[in-house]
Amino acid sequence: MPEGHTIHRLAADHRDRFQGRKTTASSPQGKFSDSAALVTGRPLDTAEAHGKHLFLGFQDTGWIHIHLGLFGKVTLGGAPAPPPTDTVRLRLTNDTAYMDLRGPTTCALITDEGKQAIHARLGPDPLRPRGEGNDPETAWRRISRSRTTIAALLLDQKVVAGVGNVYRAEVLFRHGIDPYTPGKDLTYAQWTAIWADLVDLMREGVRHNRIDTVRPEHTPEAMGRPPRVDDHGGEVYVYRRARQACHICGGEIRTADLAARNLFWCPTCQPRGNRP
DNA sequence: GTAGGATGCTAAC
DNA sequence: TTAGCCTCCTACG
Numbered sequence: 001m002p003e004g005h006t007i008h009r010l011a012a013d014h015r016d017r018f019q020g021r022k023t024t025a026s027s028p029q030g031k032f033s034d035s036a037a038l039v040t041g042r043p044l045d046t047a048e049a050h051g052k053h054l055f056l057g058f059q060d061t062g063w064i065h066i067h068l069g070l071f072g073k074v075t076l077g078g079a080p081a082p083p084p085t086d087t088v089r090l091r092l093t094n095d096t097a098y099m100d101l102r103g104p105t106t107c108a109l110i111t112d113e114g115k116q117a118i119h120a121r122l123g124p125d126p127l128r129p130r131g132e133g134n135d136p137e138t139a140w141r142r143i144s145r146s147r148t149t150i151a152a153l154l155l156d157q158k159v160v161a162g163v164g165n166v167y168r169a170e171v172l173f174r175h176g177i178d179p180y181t182p183g184k185d186l187t188y189a190q191w192t193a194i195w196a197d198l199v200d201l202m203r204e205g206v207r208h209n210r211i212d213t214v215r216p217e218h219t220p221e222a223m224g225r226p227p228r229v230d231d232h233g234g235e236v237y238v239y240r241r242a243r244q245a246c247h248i249c250g251g252e253i254r255t256a257d258l259a260a261r262n263l264f265w266c267p268t269c270q271p272r273g274n275r276p
Numbered sequence: 277g278t279a280g281g282a283t284g285c286t287a288a289c
Numbered sequence: 290t291t292a293g294c295c296t297c298c299t300a301c302g
Contacts, residue, residue, distance in 0.1 A: 068284080069295065070282060070296090087297095102295085105295065155284090164283045
């Protein structure tokens with residue numbers, strides 16, 4: 001399931017399996033058939049991610065722009081590909097590999113200009129190379145003059161690209177910051193620490209293809225507690241742990257609706273007073 | 277078998 | 290602020 005780390009991992013996986021090789025594209029489900037026909041027979045030049053957007057570049061054809069949304073899923077495997085099911089929006093194959101895309105919000109063939117327009121409306125991405133505006137200062141310019149809560153700002157892709165509901169909850173917990181703190185009340189030091197942490201956490205997420213945020217000293221083993229299993233694959237402090245005990249203080253994790261998303265936090269470890 | 281959610285986002289009110 | 294989109298999985302009868 002897709003936050004930025006998933007998409008950057010997919011870009012790398014596509015480069016490994018498809019780059020420089022003739023690709024066959026099809027749309028068993030039908031909605032991408034015309035564009036698939038244009039791509040078929042072309043080699044993949046490159047694959048790139050910005051936030052939660054994936055771009056697959058095909059020689060002389062353009063870019064397949066993919067956004068997984070909440071449900072979208074990519075399956076990668078070796079040849080021969082199994083018979084596609086009727087929900088497969090896009091299938092890519094070559095001699096040795098296949099990719100199936102299901103349920104995306106977006107799967108469209110776009111031009112260089114179209115791609116530029118998407119980059120232009122996205123904020124800096126902790127997983128992209130630093131420089132040319134892709135840095136914490138660019139985000140800070142918006143955050144530091146916003147009355148919106150830091151929890152909402154972190155999910156705003158124009159402010160930071162790639163952070164989703166899990167990283168939002170976890171990074172705020174790791175820095176002891178009340179999610180309802182207005183952006184303008186955050187200190188620059190707090191923000192640069194959050195950014196640096198996102199860089200580390202999300203790189204780790206790309207490497208392991210899952211979200212782990214619990215520091216070594218807080219693992220169940222280190223705390224002398226029984227092992228735990230979070231049902232979304234990674235080890236986390238607060239995400240989807242409403243009404244359970246905080247791993248650090250033992251208090252109850254809280255949840256609330258914030259801008260139509262589920263927010264999780266520990267009111268003890270992220271106190272309201274913990275503001276400048 | 278079916279309802280309801282889920283790591284997302286946008287257009288329209 | 291809400292409805293709508295897209296799919297899969299779990300919990301509950």
